[in-house]
Amino acid sequence: MVSSVGIIASVASLSRSDVEHVAHLARLGLTAAEIDRLEGQLNHILEQYEKLAELDTSDIPPTAQTIELENILRDDVPAPSLPVDAVLANAPEHDGGLFVVPAILGGATGPEGS
């Protein structure tokens, strides 16, 4: 398990640019002060992760969920969904029964733009 020790030990240090990269992946807009704080706190938490490297898990299967339920299917019966008005009621912006999002392709401006 030398390799596992090596992997965890070597990654358990986040630079400021790492923090910025992860924040981008998570779509979190952070202030400079938040990034400063998180850099220290995340590294402290990552140090706790290193403990796992003590264990040899090469022959251990992962457990993603604890009760062995499989192939849970229900009958495919049509049933009413929530009314469109109820679904849209919490939307910051909607139009014609649709959620409004900003254009995601260049040049377009309206909800029909993409």
Place this chain on the structure above:
Amino acid sequence: MTDLTRLTALDMGMLLRTAETSARELALAHLAEIERTDRGIHAWLTAEPLPALAQADAADERLARARRDGPKALGALHPLLGVPVALKDLVSVNGGQCTAGSRILEGYIAPYDAHITERIRDVGAVVLGKTNMDEFAMGSSTEHSAFGPTANPWDLSTVPGGSSGGSAAAVAAYHAPLGLGTDTGGSIRQPAALCGIVGLKTTYGRVSRYGIVAFASSLDQIGPFGRDVADAAALLHVVAGRDERDSTSAPVPVPDELLVLPRDDDAAAGLRGKRLGLPREYFVRGIDPDLERRIHEAVAVLESAGATVEEVSLPHTDYGLATYYIVAPAEASANLARYDGIRYGQAVRGGDVLANYLATRGGGFGAEVKRRIMLGTYALSAGYYDAFYVKALKVRTLIKRDFDTLFAAGFDALVAPTSPSVAFPIGARLEDPVQMYLSDACTLPVNIAGLPGLSIPCGLSGGLPVGLQLIGPAWSELELLRLARGYEALTADASWRRLEPTQLALAGNAPPPVLPA
């Protein structure tokens, strides 16, 4: 007449059947109690008289109809018909606000009922309102609520625990006889311990999570709070069971015996011959010595009734914290991706898609939620997925096997502290996330293994409640509740059982709890 709010939920139900009180009178008495003492506690985010009284009146009509139809019709009513319940503010109630303690869901109105809300309506229990919580259930103190912290009615300068701290404080303060919470790493058991009440984290799959705001989907479970064991069991009977809208809810029968737990002598006699394990790893790291004495005293009580208690080992306990703080944030980072400012929730608009996401999520989430999203995103990101996430899932297997081995060897349950400390001062652990995370060291292995765990009051330390944790094999809720009922019966005359929370009388005139500047 005695103060209605001091009765057990089941006794309230009895008085309703015999028409000695009404559901409206019960609801009004509890709403008055909230009005009287919640200022200094802040257990509630919303407690609205009108919807509560409408439900109470409907319950009174059902009672009146059943009374006209005869004893058989009365007997068919659920014992909790007309009894008030506090819901953690991540349970959807159609037409009501559901914030999960987060700014990003402020003003969000749930367009449907959660499964457990439907079940509560079916039996006719009365939802009094929604209680405070750590934002998205991430925390052990309720200090991470976007709407201000909750105080512990035993000492208003301390936390009630969390994340279901509002429900626990509300039940302890007689605002409601029953509460519902969720437990992802200890969020029912730890606040139950710190507030001196009973709390049960159910087996993964026992209660449908349809309509519950998700935190970490392989760990989250719903469970009841009560001031005694029988009340908590009765509420479990209401909410448990298969629901096809949650594919992880299991087709396991819900025993009706939950409604008729053994009475005093029978309950104590039920402990005879039970084989209990005392996991030594739960008594080492940072445990308060006086609290530890209370646990050993409780163990001696169990032994005096004929249970055998043996020291056992759960050798991977020390790996629980790291495992949990990889798996839970990883799942949270995926679950919370839905807060995109497009379909619901607070939103910052006006920029391009990316700018809107960054501003909406950066402004809408609090510090702890951002920390967990960051941890989870990192643990799942390219290059680290195997080193962190898959590694943690493998250690999860080892932690689960520790428990499986003991239960296969014939142990009926394990006995441990619920929390390594009593209620701590508001603000004390806010600056050090790792210290806060250690609050759940004794509870989170149970979530990792998907097992049921119960916390029951077992005395005071420094004037603050101590919780005894009972952990059982999957689907053993009834057995755990019977064991707890036995302990409760054996300690029925203990002086600490008769105390009301010591600062409850001050709460009405105290200022609302705040975080230190």
